[in-house]
Amino acid sequence: MAKIYIPTRSAGDWRALLADPEKHWRAGYSAMAAAQSWEAADGLPPEIAAMFASEAQLLLAIPEHQVPLPGRGAASQCDVFALVRESDRRIAVSVEAKVAEPFGPTVSEWLRNASDGKRARLSAICDLLGCGTPPDDLYYQLFHRTAAALLEARRFGTEAAAMIVQSFSQEHRWYDDFAAFCAFLGTTSKRNAPSRITVPCGMPLILGWATGDDEFLGER
Secondary structure (H helix, E strand, O other), rough: OOOOOOOOOOOHHHHHHHHHHHOOOOOOOOHHHHHHHHOOOOOOOOOHHOOOOOOOOOOEEEEEEOOOOOOOOOEEEEEEEEEEOOOOOOOEEEEEOOOOOOOEEEEEHHOOOOOOOHHHHHHHHHHHHHOOOOOOOOEEEHHHHHHHHHHHHHHOOOEEEEEOOOOOOOOOOOOOHHHHHHHHOOOOOOOOOEEEEEEOOOOEEEEEEEEOOHHHOOOO
């Protein structure tokens, strides 16, 4: 796939990038909510900006950005990939947008009847994150989306990486699953505040749950 990106003019330009534009582009769902919030922001949406230093600025945002993962299989498709600059460093950011949708299959569900290739991929992701074999009830999507941030940090030569869940659920649905993922990686989580760890390669990693404005749950 050519690495050439065309600037958007409105949230509607994000629709064509979805795997299923008819099914996934609906008011009240994450794809449309995220597109509207990023297009409305002058830079970073405020809840995303809160994950970084006050002077942080958006350098680049790419909707539906695919990041190849180790081994065979599908890429990790970030709802938004962004490059952010703080005063003295750049940060590669993968964003997973949510409303009421869960995080997909658990690790045990994803590994059911798994090939050697699947197991090798999970092992490579865990090596990247510096963790052991995940518990069965954690969600695979959180692992590969975080790995995507680290892999793009390496590719773009940034000084840090971040994986942010941008949730438009005002009931904070699935937050406990995110918190369990953070705990497994050795950090505590708090809604709308960053958690920080350092992965084995020495890269600082930010994990965050950012609550988006419910005004973006309607069609604008």
